[in-house]
Amino acid sequence: MLGVNKVILIGNLGKDPEVRTLESGTKVATFSLATNESFKGKDGNRVEQTEWHNIVLWRALADLAEKYLRKGNQIYLEGRIKSRSWEDKEGNRKYITEIVGDNMTFLGKPSESTSPNRPPATEEPQEFGESSAAEEGDGDLPF
Numbered sequence: 001m002l003g004v005n006k007v008i009l010i011g012n013l014g015k016d017p018e019v020r021t022l023e024s025g026t027k028v029a030t031f032s033l034a035t036n037e038s039f040k041g042k043d044g045n046r047v048e049q050t051e052w053h054n055i056v057l058w059r060a061l062a063d064l065a066e067k068y069l070r071k072g073n074q075i076y077l078e079g080r081i082k083s084r085s086w087e088d089k090e091g092n093r094k095y096i097t098e099i100v101g102d103n104m105t106f107l108g109k110p111s112e113s114t115s116p117n118r119p120p121a122t123e124e125p126q127e128f129g130e131s132s133a134a135e136e137g138d139g140d141l142p143f
Helices: 059-067
Strands: 006-015 018-021 029-039 046-058 073-087 093-107 126-129
Touching: 006 093, 018 059, 029 059, 046 059, 046 073, 059 093
Parallel strands: 046 093
Antiparallel strands: 006 029, 006 073, 018 029, 029 046, 073 093, 093 126
16 A cells, blocks of 8 residues: 655744765755644633754755755745664664655745845745756656
8 A cells, every 4th residue: 555755844944954965975954944833722822832843855955955044044845754763872772753855945035144145036935846847858748
């Protein structure tokens, strides 16, 4: 049976992306993304709740994150959940759940103080993804 692993988030960066280049030359960017939810509590008062997500971007998206994303920027992100584990230096097993981004759109107004290299502002949000039909050279639609 097939499954679906799809995540859609809209949130703000909690820190500047940390970008590193692997030995193979592939770039990877990591950062935290905060999503907010508000609801009325049992006492009738509004409650604000923040959830933090560990984000991982590869290749072209990592490059865009390095150039244009800064702490506080708002983005729309599509991706998938991935969990992994490793042993630390003391031999303890560590676990982490991450969102591996596939598509990203810059939201909000560009700020000169937080994103001096951000692409020029346009009327529409700017969407970026790992692959598209145009990039793959497949201009014909199957229908």
